[in-house]
Amino acid sequence: MKLFNSYTNKLEKFTPIKPGEVSIYVCGPTVYSYIHIGNARPVIFFDTVKKYFEHIGYTVKFVSNLTDVDDKIINKALALNTTEKKLSEKYIDAFLSDVEKVQSDTNYIKPKVTDYIDHIIEFIQTLIDKDYAYKKGGDVFFRVDKIKEYGYLSNRNIDDLRSGSRIEVNTKKENPLDFTLWKETDVGIKFLAPFGEGRPGWHTECVAMIDDVFGGKIDIHGGGSGLLFPHHENEIAQSLAVNNHSIANIWMHNGMLNIDDAKMSKSEGTTILVKDLDVNPNVFRLFTLSTHYRSPINYTDDVLENYAVEWEKTQQAYKQLYLKLDLLEKVNETVTLVAPFKGIYQSFKDAMEEDFNTPNGITALQELVKETNQLLRGRHTVEQLRSSLTVFKAIFTVFSLRPQITKLTDKDRKLHRDWQQARTDKDFKRADEIRDVLQGKGIL
Numbered sequence: 297m298k299l300f301n302s303y304t305n306k307l308e309k310f311t312p313i314k315p316g317e318v319s320i321y322v323c324g325p326t327v328y329s330y331i332h333i334g335n336a337r338p339v340i341f342f343d344t345v346k347k348y349f350e351h352i353g354y355t356v357k358f359v360s361n362l363t364d365v366d367d368k369i370i371n372k373a374l375a376l377n378t379t380e381k382k383l384s385e386k387y388i389d390a391f392l393s394d395v396e397k398v399q400s401d402t403n404y405i406k407p408k409v410t411d412y413i414d415h416i417i418e419f420i421q422t423l424i425d426k427d428y429a430y431k432k433g434g435d436v437f438f439r440v441d442k443i444k445e446y447g448y449l450s451n452r453n454i455d456d457l458r459s460g461s462r463i464e465v466n467t468k469k470e471n472p473l474d475f476t477l478w479k480e481t482d483v484g485i486k487f488l489a490p491f492g493e494g495r496p497g498w499h500t501e502c503v504a505m506i507d508d509v510f511g512g513k514i515d516i517h518g519g520g521s522g523l524l525f526p527h528h529e530n531e532i533a534q535s536l537a538v539n540n541h542s543i544a545n546i547w548m549h550n551g552m553l554n555i556d557d558a559k560m561s562k563s564e565g566t567t568i569l570v571k572d573l574d575v576n577p578n579v580f581r582l583f584t585l586s587t588h589y590r591s592p593i594n595y596t597d598d599v600l601e602n603y604a605v606e607w608e609k610t611q612q613a614y615k616q617l618y619l620k621l622d623l624l625e626k627v628n629e630t631v632t633l634v635a636p637f638k639g640i641y642q643s644f645k646d647a648m649e650e651d652f653n654t655p656n657g658i659t660a661l662q663e664l665v666k667e668t669n670q671l672l673r674g675r676h677t678v679e680q681l682r683s684s685l686t687v688f689k690a691i692f693t694v695f696s697l698r699p700q701i702t703k704l705t706d707k708d709r710k711l712h713r714d715w716q717q718a719r720t721d722k723d724f725k726r727a728d729e730i731r732d733v734l735q736g737k738g739i740l
């Protein structure tokens with residue numbers, strides 16, 4: 297398998313740290329409002345990454361945090377006269393229900409900042425002890441100058457960064473690039489640390505969580521391309537300072553999602569929230585995965601309509617195939633894949649193993665639909681039908697697509713046989729009657 301590593305800017309062969317296991321960390325949401333469809337892109341893409349690794353036999357440890365301490369949460373809680381805890385709990389529930397809505401797994405490890413305060417404080421203390429961080433008043437800042445690799449991930453030159461950065465109002469910092477590890481606060485939730493009462497900055501939580509949950513370097517660190525700088529750059533700087541490694545072997549970043557070629561904007565009302573999304577989740581997933589994860593993706597009603605048609609075609613082919621096998625009671629038999637399905641499955645895997653080229657994976661699915669329809673129209677063997685079904689199931693599992701199928705009962709099977717018999721006997725009245733019943737049950 298080859299993956300594009302944002303850290304080295306190269307396509308690299310993927311070799312897991314522990315054979316048979318993959319460790320993945322993806323930066324999660326700050327839980328102060330509902331997520332929009334752009335936030336759903338990493339939720340769908342990295343879920344697909346996880347499911348593909350599982351499909352090819354890996355044990356995947358998948359972790360994504362929930363940022364439940366942040367200025368945005370504090371300010372909104374104050375404005376609404378509620379507590380940060382109540383507010384963040386509300387949006388954690390909302391987030392997880394959105395994750396479910398787009399058919400991604402929710403059963404991964406989800407550390408919260410409020411559960412990690414001790415770890416974060418300890419981590420910051422280590423940075424201070426090693427002279428990578430300094431206290432100014434009640435605040436603690438990271439000393440960027442001490443990391444010679446700073447800017448490597450985001451391809452930025454530290455001198456350019458410094459000359460480009462505006463003179464900040466915050467004169468407490470030794471260097472304008474230094475970032476906040478701990479912030480003294482007067483308002484909102486506060487925690488007691490040896491360096492003062494306040495709250496952690498955003499950049500330490502992921503490093504402290506990865507350290508605790510995985511206990512060392514991980515295989516893949518993911519997130520949106522907007523996190524490359526400064527968030528991921530700052531995560532790496534802290535990890536280099538404390539652990540002497542850059543957190544992950546592979547850094548993966550997904551591109552943005554635009555609506556009608558424009559960046560989503562809350563103020564201009566061009567945001568679509570996942571909770572308000574009125575699109576079949578299978579169609580939304582097909583759409584999201586139809587563009588390579590590193591490229592920007594454009595959401596328009598027309599594009600969505602095309603994928604709705606695509607999904608209907610896919611589901612129809614699968615339904616007919618399933619029905620045929622169900623009538624023969626051959627749905628659950630194992631099979632050795634035969635042509636052309638063996639080849640289609642191989643092209644699906646090849647696509648996924650070439651830096652998760654999901655658009656080519658979808659092309660394989662379309663090929664599968666075409667071949668299956670041809671098969672159903674002509675002469676076919678159970679082995680061929682079973683091969684097609686096996687490949688469908690594999691692709692559906694990895695892409696988390698859930699077609700609606702009607703599972704037959706013995707009574708249904710008998711009814712279906714009676715229908716065929718009536719047709720053979722040219723008893724069209726009876727055939728029509730039974731057909732109506734079968735159609736009513738969604739079988740025909």
Ligand SMILES: [Zn+2]
Binds near residue numbers: 322531
């Ligand atoms: Zn992070």
